[in-house]
Amino acid sequence: MPEKKLMTGNEAVALAAFHSGALFASAYPGTPSTEILESFSRFDGVYAEWAPNEKVALEAAVGASIGGVRSLAAMKHVGLNVAADPWFTLPYIGVSGGLVVVNADDPGMHSSQNEQDNRYYAKAAKVPMLEPADSQEAYELTREAYRMSERHDTPVMLRLTTRVCHSRGLVETSEPETHARVPYEKDEVKRVMIPGHARLRHPVMVERLAELEELSNDFPWQREERGAGDAVVVTSGVAYQYVKEAFPGVSILKLAMTNPLPRRLITEFCEQYKDVYVVEELEPYLEETVASLGLYPKGKEWVPRVGELNVDNVRQSFPELAASTGVEAPVHLAHVEGLPPRPPILCAGCPHRGIMYALARQKAIIAGDIGCYTLSVLPPLSAHDCQVCMGASITMGHGLEKALEMEEGESEADSKGSHRVVSVLGDSTFFHSGVTGLMEMAYNRGRYTVVILDNRTTAMTGFQDHPGTGVTLQREETSSVNIEMLARAIGIENVRVVDPYDLDECRKVLDEEMKRDAPSVVISRRACVLRVKDKDRTAYAVSREECNDCGLCMRLACPALVKRDGEVMILEDACTGCGVCAQVCKREAIKV
Amino acid sequence: MNKKAIEGEATRSVVLAGVGGQGTILAANLLASALVEHGYDVKTSEVHGMAQRGGSVISMVRFGSAVASPLVPYGEAEALVATELLETLRNLEFLAPGGRVIASRTRVDPLPVLQGAVEYPADAEERISSIAPESIIVDAAAIAADAGDARAANTVLLGILSLMLPVGEDEWLAAIESLVKAKAVEANRKAFLAGRRLAEESA
Numbered sequence: 001m002p003e004k005k006l007m008t009g010n011e012a013v014a015l016a017a018f019h020s021g022a023l024f025a026s027a028y029p030g031t032p033s034t035e036i037l038e039s040f041s042r043f044d045g046v047y048a049e050w051a052p053n054e055k056v057a058l059e060a061a062v063g064a065s066i067g068g069v070r071s072l073a074a075m076k077h078v079g080l081n082v083a084a085d086p087w088f089t090l091p092y093i094g095v096s097g098g099l100v101v102v103n104a105d106d107p108g109m110h111s112s113q114n115e116q117d118n119r120y121y122a123k124a125a126k127v128p129m130l131e132p133a134d135s136q137e138a139y140e141l142t143r144e145a146y147r148m149s150e151r152h153d154t155p156v157m158l159r160l161t162t163r164v165c166h167s168r169g170l171v172e173t174s175e176p177e178t179h180a181r182v183p184y185e186k187d188e189v190k191r192v193m194i195p196g197h198a199r200l201r202h203p204v205m206v207e208r209l210a211e212l213e214e215l216s217n218d219f220p221w222q223r224e225e226r227g228a229g230d231a232v233v234v235t236s237g238v239a240y241q242y243v244k245e246a247f248p249g250v251s252i253l254k255l256a257m258t259n260p261l262p263r264r265l266i267t268e269f270c271e272q273y274k275d276v277y278v279v280e281e282l283e284p285y286l287e288e289t290v291a292s293l294g295l296y297p298k299g300k301e302w303v304p305r306v307g308e309l310n311v312d313n314v315r316q317s318f319p320e321l322a323a324s325t326g327v328e329a330p331v332h333l334a335h336v337e338g339l340p341p342r343p344p345i346l347c348a349g350c351p352h353r354g355i356m357y358a359l360a361r362q363k364a365i366i367a368g369d370i371g372c373y374t375l376s377v378l379p380p381l382s383a384h385d386c387q388v389c390m391g392a393s394i395t396m397g398h399g400l401e402k403a404l405e406m407e408e409g410e411s412e413a414d415s416k417g418s419h420r421v422v423s424v425l426g427d428s429t430f431f432h433s434g435v436t437g438l439m440e441m442a443y444n445r446g447r448y449t450v451v452i453l454d455n456r457t458t459a460m461t462g463f464q465d466h467p468g469t470g471v472t473l474q475r476e477e478t479s480s481v482n483i484e485m486l487a488r489a490i491g492i493e494n495v496r497v498v499d500p501y502d503l504d505e506c507r508k509v510l511d512e513e514m515k516r517d518a519p520s521v522v523i524s525r526r527a528c529v530l531r532v533k534d535k536d537r538t539a540y541a542v543s544r545e546e547c548n549d550c551g552l553c554m555r556l557a558c559p560a561l562v563k564r565d566g567e568v569m570i571l572e573d574a575c576t577g578c579g580v581c582a583q584v585c586k587r588e589a590i591k592v
Numbered sequence: 593m594n595k596k597a598i599e600g601e602a603t604r605s606v607v608l609a610g611v612g613g614q615g616t617i618l619a620a621n622l623l624a625s626a627l628v629e630h631g632y633d634v635k636t637s638e639v640h641g642m643a644q645r646g647g648s649v650i651s652m653v654r655f656g657s658a659v660a661s662p663l664v665p666y667g668e669a670e671a672l673v674a675t676e677l678l679e680t681l682r683n684l685e686f687l688a689p690g691g692r693v694i695a696s697r698t699r700v701d702p703l704p705v706l707q708g709a710v711e712y713p714a715d716a717e718e719r720i721s722s723i724a725p726e727s728i729i730v731d732a733a734a735i736a737a738d739a740g741d742a743r744a745a746n747t748v749l750l751g752i753l754s755l756m757l758p759v760g761e762d763e764w765l766a767a768i769e770s771l772v773k774a775k776a777v778e779a780n781r782k783a784f785l786a787g788r789r790l791a792e793e794s795a
Contacts, residue, residue, distance in 0.1 A: 006628050006636075031640050110639055134635070134662070167662035168624060168636040244660040245603075311665040331689060332667025333723060336681045340710045342702035344612065344647035375645060380707065462640070554707055559646060562701060563708035 004172045009138040009164040012171050013102055014039035016142030017072045020098070021179025023047060024064035026057035028432060029461035030076030031111035032165035033104035037074055038464075041473050050464055050473045053390070053432040054079035058086045058101065065099040065155075066191065068182035070146055074102040077118045078389065082433065088125050090155050092201040093191045096182045098149035100142060101127075104160045107281045108308035111460070113370065113389065115307070117282035122157045122259040126205050128212050129157040129259035130221075131237045135169035141221065141256060143174065148215075152208055159258070161281060163238045163308070213260040221256035224269055229324050232273040234266065234290055234297065239279050239309050246315035247325050261289045270295050277318060281309050346375050348560040349529035349576030351500040352453055356383040357556055357584070358506040359422055359451070362514060367400060369393035369425035369434075372460045373453055380555045384424075391433025394450050397423035398441050401448045418447035419514050425450075428458035428466040431481065435490075441519050442491035449513045449520045450492075452483060453500075455528040463531060487521040494520035501526060503583040529576055537577030538592050542569050546589035553581040553590065598631045603656035605664040606753065607686040610675035610746075611700045612649050618771065619673070619746035620651035623753070625767035627655045630759045637662040646703075648679055671756060672724075673749050675732070676700050677716040684723055693724045694752045696732035696745050728752055728794070735786050740779035747780045751787020755795060761788070 007015070014036050017025065025048045027037040041048035051057035054075040061073035075083060080103050087101070103121070106112040122129035130145055132138040138160065145156040189197050216222070227249045235243050236255040243252060253269050255262070270276045270290070278287040278299035287299035302317040303309070315322045315329055322329065346353050356376040359366055360383040368374055368384035369392065377384035386396055404417025425434050430452050438450065458464040465471045470480035487495045494516060498509050506524070513520040539560075549568050553561055560574035561581060570581075570590070582590040606623060610616040617638045624636045632655040639649050652664045666685045674680035674695040687693070697717065705712045713719065721727045730752070732745035739748070747768070754764055765781060772780045 004628075006624055006634060034640075163637060163662055166638050166640055168621070168634070168638075169659075169662070170628065170633060238662070241661040242663075245665065310663045311661050315665075330665065330667035333684045333687055335685050336719070336723070339678060339682055340702050340704050340712060342611065342646075342648040342678070342682075344645035345703050347646065372645065378703075460645075551708075557703060557707070559701075559703065559706060562706045566708070 004170040006168050007135050007171050008035065008166055008168050009132065009135050009160055010035040010166070011039045012135040012138040013142050013158065013160070014043075015171075015173065016139045017070075017100065017146075018043045018046060019173060019176040020070055020143050020146040021177050022070040022072050022098075022100075022146065024061065024069050025049070025072040025074070026051045026060045027074040028052065028054050028057055028079060029458050029464040030079050030104075031461055032106055032162040033074045033076045033079070033102065033160070034461045034464070035165075036102055037473065040072065048473050050466060052467055054083040055085060058083040058090070061099055061101075062086060062090055065095045065097045066184070067097070068184055069097040070179045071097055071099050072102065075104070076112065077103060077105040077116055078112060078114065080118055080121055082390065084121070087121065089193055091125055091127050091205055092193055092198055094153035095149050095155060096184075097179070098146040099155040100145045100149060100158055101155055102158045102160065104162070104165050105282070106162050108162065110162055113387070115282060117285060119159060119258060119285045120283070122159065126209050127155055127157050127259065128152070128257065129159050130256060131159045131258050132164055132256065133237055133240045133254070134164065134167065135171050137221070137256065138164060139171050139173060144221070152212060154208060157259070159237070161238055209260055213262065216257045216260050216262040217265045219257045219262065222262055222265055223252070223254040223256070225252040225254065227251040230274040231277060231321055231324070232270055232275070233277045233279055233321075234270065234286055235279045236286060237281065239281050239314070242309050242311045242314040243279050245311045247318070247321050248327055249325055250321060255286065258286065261286070263289065263293060266290060267293050267295070277321065279303055279309070279314055279317070343378055344375055345378070345557060345559055346372065347529055348558055348574045349578040351455055351524065351526035351529065352376060353500075353556055353558065354503050354578070354580040355451065355453065355498070355500040355506050355524045356381055356424070357580070358503060358510055359383055359424065361507070362510055363420070364422040364514065365400060365420045367393045367397040367421065367423045369429050371426040371429050371453070373424060373426060378557070381557050390429055391425065391437055393423040393425040394434050394437030395440055397421045397448050397450070398437070398444065398446045401446055418517065421448040422510075422514065423448065423450045425452060426459070427452060427454040427456065427468050427483070428464075430483070431467045435486070438487060438490050438492065438521070446519050447517055449510070449522060451522045451524055454483060454523050454525040457528050457531055459528045459530070463528070483523055492519050492521050494518055495523070496520070497523045497525055499526060500524045501578050501580060503580055529578070539572045539575035539577055540570055540579065540582055540590050540592055541572070543589045543591055546587045548587060550586075552586065553584050556581055556584060596631055597633070597657070599657050601657045603654050603659050605669045606653045606671045606673060607664050607669040607683060608651045608653070608673045609679040609683045610649055611679060612645055612647050614675045615743065615746050616649050616651050616675065619750060620653050621771055622747070622750055622767050623653050625771055626759045626764045627653070627757070629763035629766055633657055633659050635659040635662040648682060650683060671753055673753055675746055675749070677720065678702070678712065680720050681713065681716055684720070687724055690726060691724065692756065693720055693727035693729070694749050695720065695727065695729045696749060697729050698733055698745070728791070730790065735790070736779070736783045739782035739786050741776060741783070744776070744780045744783035747783040748787035751784040752791040754784070754788050755791040
């Protein structure tokens with residue numbers, strides 16, 4: 001028996017891509033997809049990179065495919081929104097080297113701003129989609145995706161979810177193959193989508209879809225499990241695992257290729273049963289097609305459409321089905337009520353804390369963004385007013401400023417929108433999709449202030465390098481973007497750099513730049529505290545003589561500051577010595 | 593090399609709970625790896641990203657001859673291994689009837705408690721023991737510190753857990769050697785054995 005290894009779905013995808021002979025991979029980090037590229041980058045002889053964003057990553061992978069190499073692009077669900085432009089035209093041009101686009105949805109929003117169901121992206125773009133249910137299938141279906149991609153001249157979406165990405169399971173691998181680079185040949189009618197060419201290509205896609213549906217009907221990973229009773233459950237992905245446990249022994253049609261859906265297979269299998277159920281996470285994607293076949297399935301009216309599924313809520317969705325299996329739900333202890341919540345927080349010594357505190361005290365309207373700093377929205381910092389997606393801080397700030405000026409008139413200098421609106425985003429987010437926003441501000445005469453929190457890494461996803469760090473994913477030295485020069489080149493004359501540990505400087509610079517009737521960029525620059533090697537900083541302590549327990553320092557929401565029995569104290573082990581609390585204290589009671 | 597695959601065993605579950613940054617994922621991997629060494633089919637589930645910034649985290653480990661769901665249903669965990677008391681209380685509903693809590697007597701105040709807005713449940717330990725009488729609550733960090741590294745507190749708890757599982761000491765130690773950073777292997781080995789001896793003495 002070949003040795004099986006325990007690996008996450010993400011690791012299995014990376015290994016399968018390598019075993020398929022893929023040599024090129026590009027991604028922007030995003031939970032739960034990040035480790036795919038990190039794993040792939042460690043294999044011998046491959047090229048792997050962090051792209052500035054998902055659109056760039058996908059386009060680079062398209063280029064590598066045209067160049068004849070098996071390629072991979074990986075992204076989280078919202079990343080495909082960014083990459084949607086190439087996504088919809090890519091299937092028109094097809095592939096040369098196989099191209100697999102790994103998309104990781106995050107039902108339950110463990111680390112995301114929404115829980116969109118990206119299976120609809122595969123359907124909308126006419127791209128075949130494979131949905132593994134565990135690490136073993138992630139491996140097998142990635143291997144199959146490369147074969148399918150080249151055989152049918154199409155990109156293939158591998159759709160994962162958090163519980164496939166971040167679950168470990170035993171994986172048995174198959175024989176690795178090497179993939180000979182497909183020699184480059186010019187074919188502009190196939191690869192240059194002017195309308196005249198695209199009109200020729202679209203019918204090809206429609207024909208391909210019909211071929212793929214035939215393939216889907218006979219796809220070996222579509223699993224028909226015949227069990228007891230007169231009910232069948234149609235399911236896919238990790239939901240299959242929950243169905244197996246919630247309704248042991250029931251008949252299951254477990255789909256692994258979910259675009260195009262195998263309508264003949266679904267009809268033929270389900271017609272043999274009296275009751276048809278559909279269990280899937282998020283939207284009624286399978287259910288819509290099953291219903292369209294006249295099978296009257298029971299689905300989202302009973303199964304939660306919001307959040308993740310699990311064995312418990314799947315079982316509760318269909319009690320009649322659970323009862324028919326004769327297996328009782330386990331009794332369990334009641335949830336202990338009234339416990340203090342434990343929300344994620346900015347770390348002790350986080351360089352975002354000081355500047356976000358200063359901004360909140362300036363009564364700024366803060367258009368925020370996606371990163372650790374978004375955690376400053378929670379009280380007591382309460383330092384975010386709006387946030388929607390990567391890079392939107394600068395652009396929302398622009399519209400906010402214009403709207404506030406309309407409302408308030410230009411005469412009352414103190415209430416000008418440009419004096420109140422501040423956009424805040426991190427360095428990695430700025431490179432991802434903030435740069436065009438800065439052009440919007442400069443070109444369209446915005447006069448508000450943009451704060452770039454430059455902590456020299458992509459912190460939230462686990463410290464990935466980016467175009468500003470001077471190091472690539474595969475640890476090669478490279479150029480780094482000079483944010484100051486970039487901002488000036490775009491047309492922002494007022495560009496200042498502050499140290500977020502120097503609260504007085506932050507306050508002074510923010511005050512000056514917010515009052516200025518011109519656009520400005522403030523770069524708050526200090527490395528992420530978790531990345532600082534030199535840990536021998538001295539902890540601060542509260543002097544009981546000076547402290548009157550006013551609680552002002554507590555508004556920093558630092559986990560090293562604690563109020564016990566009414567007395568403020570600093571936890572010595574937790575304090576990193578950043579000194580921001582000492583600068584907040586009006587009585588100089590916090591000292592080294 | 594894996595041992596012969598285990599057949600005909602129903603799925604069993606362990607839930608590991610703690611605070612982001614306490615090493616819960618590594619502990620789950622150690623457990624999973626030891627179970628694989630023993631020949632089980634194993635699935636785990638863990639949380640990355642925002643939840644790790646000091647928030648509540650749980651990892652799950654399931655094993656048997658063929659595991660389906662990576663998530664543990666409520667009431668199915670034979671053990672809840674927790675590195676913090678409040679997180680122990682928060683996750684008791686995963687325990688099977690008669691299931692055992694193995695927890696560290698560690699208190700990490702969440703922000704609302706640090707801020708003085710709400711009280712940390714002062715009777716956390718008593719509540720755990722009254723709800724789950726099979727509880728073993730120890731000063732895992734102190735025991736780990738004696739073994740050479742206070743950060744190996746998780747491994748002390750795994751040592752206690754190890755007596756509940758059919759996995760041999762050698763299989764555990766192999767897992768520690770393959771997963772823990774070289775310089776921390778010795779401390780983790782000692783921490784594991786300290787936990788295991790503690791459980792043997794109280795058994």
